[in-house]
Amino acid sequence: MEILLTVTLFVSILAFFVPKKFIKEFSLAFSATFFLFTCSLLAKYDVSKDFNFVYFHEFLNDLGGSFYVGVDGLGFSMVLLTNFVVLFVSLMSWDKEYDASFYGLVFLMQFALLGVFSSMNALLFYFFWELALIPIYFIVFKWGQGDEIQKTFTRFFIMTFVGSLCILAAFILILCDAKVDSLDIKSLIPVSMNGEYTIYYSILLFIGFGVKIPIFPLHSWQADTYRKSPSEGTILLSGIMLKMGLFGLFKWFMPFQNDSPASLTLVFVILSSIGILYGAFIALRRNDLKLIAAFSSLSHVGMIATGILVMKVFGFQGAAFQMVVHGINIVGIFYMIDIIEQTTGSRQLSELGGIATKAPAFAILSFIIILGSIAVPLTNGFPGEMLLLFSIYLYNPIIGVIVGLSIIIGAAYMLRVFQLAFFGEESTAVSQMKPINSVHLYALGLICVLVLALGLFPQYLMDMTASTAQYLINLIEIKK
């Protein structure tokens, strides 16, 4: 793990100095290497251990910190997902002109994300968490388009930064509450808390992670930021930054959550399930493809967050599975949108139509991705969604039924997109459509393969994440 971290940091610094001519080849080569390297680590991954690839080094131990990294099943799937998303960022920008600094920032982002998913010390986690914010801010700001970008991205930055500060405050409260010297996860979790500040840090952590996910009342940065970001920034944000929040809920929120009163949990669950329906309904009415994808993503991650918060083993399983799947699908959808925008010059539904006759292969691939996103059986969306709904139903049948509606709405808006954009009369924008570079088609094909493969054989990923779910459940049982 530490090797991967050091190498990504090194590559990110190197990337700033690579001449513009080679930068695309450079970034593609390295991102592919990282991806393959992590894939090869799969073979070494030992499911029976709680944490794999552990590395410890003293660092900031006066403050309770340490350089303590290692991954559990969920963390490792997130590491894989990060490398996967970065590979797709490199692929996606193949036709475009970006400076070397763009790729440098992307690799820096990758470094920070890998750190977030593998740190086993709360302070180290916070370091990486904060570090991840800075490159993405520059990426979306410098290469974003649209009006008032400064306002939008400043709001994005400040909201997420305030969220991080909430997390920091919560960690300080936990440190004071637990009366331990170290914020290492292993020394922190077995300690029983005083309970003096439980409610405060529960709420603070919920806000902190909720901003990133985003959960309903904290989502206001999301739609505009997605719309105005460059597509590469959007897939970084949606594919992997959201997972930071969910991952935080898993690893740094749930272990401290079982002391807090049930009514607080209910409030959290209701808030995040409002987001599910809210996102779905808004997505039904939007015209801009990126906005639709943004709100659908709000809806999906709301579901995942609810599944985590209800504290059931199915929920943990489903959420862990769905986090990976959502990462793959949303990257696919934004990739698709980016291709449409690059070739036709528009991403407004009203200006599109009839892409299927122009580019049949692209249409088929897009259709598979859309099926995955609406959780049709045999695609990857299905198992996770089913487990999540089941767990929410177990927690509270009423919420379960209401949330279940979102699946229908989800199908409605996604199929609407497909219908309006790919079928029907050829619009003027589409009739001047440029041919699609085959690199992009192969990339989409790869995503489709993953969509189908995880739909047909979900068990492999399930086994990996099961250890995390089981670990959390054990923890909750012990503390009770």
Add this chain to the structure above:
Amino acid sequence: MLAVLILFLTGILVMFSSFYEKRDISKWISLGGLLTALGSIFLKFQFSLKFGAFFVWAPLTIFMTFLILFSAFFLILNSNFNSNKSSSIYSLMLFSLCGAILMVGMTSLVTLFLGIEILSIPLYVLAASNKDNRFSLEAGLKYFILGSFSSAFLLFGIALIYGTFGEFTIDRIVEIQQTSGILMPHYFHIGVLFIVVALFFKMALAPFHFWSPDVYEGSPTIITGFMSIIVKIATTIALLYLMVGFFGYQSKVWMPYTMIVICISLIVSSILGLVQKNPKRLMAYSSISHASFLVLGLMIAVLGQNAAAVTFYLLAYSVASILVFVILNNFSEQEELSFDTLNGLYRHSKLSALGFTFAILSMAGIPLTGGFIAKWNVVSKLLLLPDYKISFIFALMASAVGIAYYLKMINRVFLFEPSPESEFKASSSLQITIIVCIVCLLALGLFPSEILLVIQGLF
């Protein structure tokens, strides 16, 4: 003590150097003097004994003198005053440094007063040293009038305390308090409050901050940096001696007021910082916020924890401030600095942009920089203060708002296109300064344990 002598003699020498036509000679003489003084603080042979109960050459004094001289060295290295009046400016700066060193080594209230006056009086002149600029003159006058007012407060406070004990020396006063218990006459408490107010004025805590934005804006940039770094170091350390020393027994009396002052300062600096258009004014508000964090660190020092937090904060703050002011000073001497001046610094000089960003991130308290560790040291201990947990919330809110205005400056540096007529050339001395400061900030951020260990050894 040797350092004070060397600085004083160099100051006199620099005054005479204006007879020579050669440009810049006074700058190099003062730099030489500073380096000699820096070297001399490590010598075993010091004069401190001669000064008896007035001055002590303790480890903390050595450390802080080092920090003061270090900051002053880099500020003077990057100064660019007009040569015809520069000699007087440099000599005044050196005299002012003498006062600062007296303050960090004081053991008696007399030295405190002497130090503060020797530090401030040259600064009044320096603030007005840009004679062509109306704002500079205004700054000087404002600083002078309000500063003398606060000196009067200080003197009155000292007089009241002398009236209680018949003693100036801190050690003796502490002894008397230990033997006679904590029951003290009311005028002693009033004296304590007066001294604290006078020093808070020097640190520009709200509601004693009204001079600082105007003075920061009007003074030449290097002088602004000098004020915000040197004065803050000297005053904080003086407060540390006073608060942990003989006020410590009376902490119930002044602590609530201090907390109120801190909370007001945090609110004022956050809200007013958001609406500023001039980077120097913004730095004034940001320094108010940092001063409140410093005083929070002092609170922690008083209530039984150690003073390492506040010392570390001073370190991180000084290094970041040097960077900011040195870079701001390097912009071509146009009429007025504004945020537009910062536009596209990245295109002119990548190193300066990087240095500026590092400094700002450190001030905002982003991890990996010294500022984060400094803030963490202070904030994480606030919950241990039994009665003042509320300050935890204020401190966090101030950091959250702080990022909003710091971000504005970073946006300008990287994401805006420079205006065509703007120019920015990073000289080699500036580059050296930036590299040294970045290395220091990173070292503070990545290896704080080692540095904290050194700091612990000072007390």
